[in-house]
Amino acid sequence: MDLSDARWRKSSRSGSDGGHCVEVATNLPGVVAVRDSKDRGGPALVFSPHEWHAFIGDLKTSHNAP
Secondary structure (H helix, E strand, C coil): CCCCCCCCEECCCCCCCCCCCEEEECCCCCCEEEEECCCCCCCEEEECHHHHHHHHHHHHHHHHCC
16 A cells, blocks of 8 residues: 555654654545554554544543543
8 A cells, every 4th residue: 555645643642752652644545544653664554444443442442441
């Protein structure tokens, strides 16, 4: 998949110490791409918008669980 037009943004949850850095691109038609900001030339995961929203919803649910 060609991600050359992706506009990447760094997650607000990424650490300031250089670790746990995730970038997300939501500007591509029909997909959401995710990559490690420390390896920008490396692989990216690609999700459908539905899969991405389900993933984020699960993260929020598990983060708020006791």
